[in-house]
Amino acid sequence: MVSLQLTDLGAAYRGHKVFAEISTPALQGGQLVALLGPNGAGKSTLFRRIFGLLSGPGQIRIEGATAARPIAYMPQDNGARPVLSVYESILLARMQGRRLKVLPEDHAEVERVLNLLSITHLRGHNVGDLSGGQRQMVNAAQALAQQPQILLMDEPTSALDLSRQIDLMSLLHRLTREQGLLIIVAMHDLGHALRFADAAMVVNRGRMVACGPTHGVVTANLLREVFEVEARVEPCSKGTPQLVVEGRAAQPA
Numbered sequence: 001m002v003s004l005q006l007t008d009l010g011a012a013y014r015g016h017k018v019f020a021e022i023s024t025p026a027l028q029g030g031q032l033v034a035l036l037g038p039n040g041a042g043k044s045t046l047f048r049r050i051f052g053l054l055s056g057p058g059q060i061r062i063e064g065a066t067a068a069r070p071i072a073y074m075p076q077d078n079g080a081r082p083v084l085s086v087y088e089s090i091l092l093a094r095m096q097g098r099r100l101k102v103l104p105e106d107h108a109e110v111e112r113v114l115n116l117l118s119i120t121h122l123r124g125h126n127v128g129d130l131s132g133g134q135r136q137m138v139n140a141a142q143a144l145a146q147q148p149q150i151l152l153m154d155e156p157t158s159a160l161d162l163s164r165q166i167d168l169m170s171l172l173h174r175l176t177r178e179q180g181l182l183i184i185v186a187m188h189d190l191g192h193a194l195r196f197a198d199a200a201m202v203v204n205r206g207r208m209v210a211c212g213p214t215h216g217v218v219t220a221n222l223l224r225e226v227f228e229v230e231a232r233v234e235p236c237s238k239g240t241p242q243l244v245v246e247g248r249a250a251q252p253a
């Protein structure tokens with residue numbers, strides 16, 4: 001099983017430090033991890049640092065990887081080339097850094113992810129003509145088509161309608177179980193984190209402030225201190241934990 005461990009990781013843009021000393025235990029394949037934190041906390045930057053788009057201090061240790069490129073990354077805004085068709089854009093994403101010759105198995109993989117995400121009907125559409133949510137589904141397909149063992153997804157459901165949010169999160173959860181993937185999802189929907197994530201890591205003010213099983217991490221205290229809301233986690237009538245938000249926390253004087 002693949003695992004990913006971060007030790008004292010840091011990142012900066014042109015000398016301006018975003019975060020420092022981010023460490024985690026070895027995050028094991030077979031689980032979905034939520035990456036949480038307020039706007040500007042450094043979630044996207046942490047993904048860029050892990051994926052190797054940014055350099056900086058610290059170590060990223062990957063063990064148990066069998067693929068040549070074990071990590072795939074779905075950026076928050078991927079600036080997809082609008083002139084390509086959906087099919088071509090997924091195929092191109094799959095071919096990144098690999099041989100130039102497209103094999104039958106590459107086409108088969110594109111078909112598989114189109115099916116998996118229920119976007120087969122979009123295959124011939126121009127990426128530039130898609131709605132925001134449709135484009136986000138295509139971005140997810142581009143990442144999945146690389147058949148990663150570790151998948152970093154930056155707010156993959158932010159533009160999706162509610163049923164598609166649930167479909168995508170359920171699919172990701174299923175892939176962790178069936179294929180042993182480690183999937184880390186940056187998200188703002190703490191309800192989804194509580195429902196779908198095995199573990200949560202929280203970044204705030206340049207530090208990792210919590211990392212562990214989701215229900216131990218997403219607590220009233222954390223919601224007040226990191227997200228500045230008065231809220232609590234309570235089981236609904238069916239027993240599923242829900243986030244009940246009362247309002248903004250009082251600002252410290």
Ligand SMILES: Nc1ncnc2c1ncn2[C@@H]1O[C@H](COP(=O)(O)OP(=O)(O)OP(=O)(O)O)[C@@H](O)[C@H]1O
Nearest residue numbers: 013014018037038039040041042043044045046076
């Ligand atoms: N390319 C860049 N150049 C300079 N500063 C950047 C760059 N990208 C991000 N930053 C800064 O780094 C900090 C962290 O940004 P980042 O995008 O990682 O936050 P985030 O947690 O992903 O936020 P959000 O929830 O809004 O997506 C912010 O202060 C941001 O302004």
Ligand SMILES: [Mg+2]
Nearest residue numbers: 043044076154
């Ligand atoms: Mg971000």
